[in-house]
Amino acid sequence: MNASAANTHGGDLPRTPRDWVPLLLVPALIGVAAPLFGDLSSWVTLTTAGLAMGMMIFLMASGLTLVFGLMDVINFGHGVFISLGAYATLLVLGPLAAWGEADSLALNLGLLGLCILAAMAVTAAVGALFERVIVRPVYGSHLKQILVTVGGLIVAEQLIHALWGASPITVALPQTLRGAFVFGDVAIERYRVIAVVIGLAVFGIMHLVLNRTRIGLLIRAGVENAEMVEALGYRIRRLFVSVFVVGSALAGLGGVMWAFYRQTLTAGMGMDVMVLVFIVIIIGGLGSIGGCFVGSLLIALTANYVGFLAPKLALVSNILVMALVLIWRPQGLFPVNRQ
């Protein structure tokens, strides 16, 4: 899937074998679930819902796992960027409300695009500030990172309350993105298709950047051995700051998608979804983008299937999936070897 997953023990010339087994989990899960549903339509609906939700979780989780992989920094305040991205849509939705009501796909998509741009710009800027003020002084100490980023989370959530008010805000989906595509008796919500497309596009771009560009090479090398990259004369700090900023912007993007999905904004919405994000990056293997992708899909599909078959067990099912994965591979699906 990607090179951070292919570990480098031995380091001889023959390519290290690719680890295919975890990749088969997602199709296997979808396949196994099929007979459990009596009819095709609910299975298709739930599968697309799961895939869409998985893509959104992936967007939110990818930055966090890269930041951890590259700099061994765990950011418990990551959820703030999700909330902030969601609230940033208000900056666009306020003045351009007419675009959302217009019955024109181009205007509606343009509005969504502008929301995403605004959210990513805001979260990137706040991410840079957060890195400078909150995270930078506590490199090397996990305990302090957790404490300080939780502190940052509290302060930022309270600031969101102060700026936008404490009561939930509803946002409406643009006109043409509402409703569903109907094929026979199978209905697929339009917005979910868009979420899947955006998620896949981001995953594809990340994959290309990480595996086909010089900066991606440096990031992957930094994940494996940051000191060596630094010793070779590259400024790992600058690299890290940019990854942190990009990760925050991706969380902002995820926040926009999540906001339109839930259609309600609360300051705590980022923190709520962080529970899933943490489960996902643990399942995937801390620092692995491929693992993060597979983990997101696994968790979201399971949550949707279980939510339909046994609603009360939905969140517990995530814990169960995590426990099973950790029993099988204690370091996650794609362990990242650090030197």
Added chain:
Amino acid sequence: MTPANTPANMPAMTSASSSPARNGILLGLLSADPPRSRVLAILLLAILATLMATPFLIPGSQPIGTAAKICIFILLAASFDLLLGYTGIVSFAHTMFFGIGGYGIAIALSRLGATWTSVAIGLIAALALSAVLAFIIGLVSLRVRAIFFSMITLAVASAMLVLASQLSGFTGGEDGLSFQLPPELRPAFRVLADPVLGIPINGRLLAYYLILFVSLGMFLLLLRIVNSPFGRVLQAIRENEFRAEALGYRVVAYRIAASVIAALAATVAGALLALWLRYNGPDTTLSFSIMIDVLLMVVIGGMGTLYGSVIGATLFVLAQSYLQVLMASVSGSLTAVPLLASITHPDRWLLWLGILFVTSVYAFPGGIVGRLRRE
């Protein structure tokens, strides 16, 4: 055990504790871990004396409620400090155990009737469940790396919160459970026929002193634990995990043991809170915001010293009750300035505590107690 043993992150203090033999019994009670600062000692004594005398000093139901809450949160924060300050691992499931204690009492008393046997059954069942859960969580997460522990406890705690509100037939759901206390703890029960100092000596007062003395006893027990050889190993692990392992200590086993002990103490605290409130629900014991509160108490009070929890919890509960009043007056005088008025709004009190929290992690990692001891 010698009193000269000081945690590595604090400079040794000799000025304030220069009488080694004089207070043998007191030192024994404190497990040879005195406050080591005159100001701190005076503060702690003042807190203890005030808590002891609250029902007689400040009549009324609100002050005694605040005092009971302080006792319970001191115990909760102290047990959290065993993990955070002494073992160096961050758990987000501490309120889960707090909640289990509360639900144990609530479910037992509402199902089995208001007797002391039900209290015992509920408490024992809750303790057993907490111990098993803490053990399993520790085994799954601490085995790999300590950072997993924080994330997994967060996930498990939120799953538990959802479970508690979903299984409404068992836990009362969002509404929680109200129940009757054993007769001896009800306000109608009279210990003495006549009031003392104008205060009726009733079951409510008895309940308060039960909470006070159980909290005090548990606190001294925790103090004993952190100053035992076991506690020293925990501190060694906190300072340098690899070195502790190299010295032959099973780091995982010690960390799991610490998390089980902390969970048990939190369960007792939850049970006490349920007994005081005669109610338990998701928002009173399980919610994530209480977890944040406890984190703030321990860090602001001072990590790695149980006295920090006393100071932190007392300050925090007082702030929770009275800071908002102060902020309301500040905000009222700033209505002309829009943003300033909204960040000093009484509902934003957590903002200021959050800022205090972040600065205290950077500027004085020893918290208030660390600060006092340095002087």
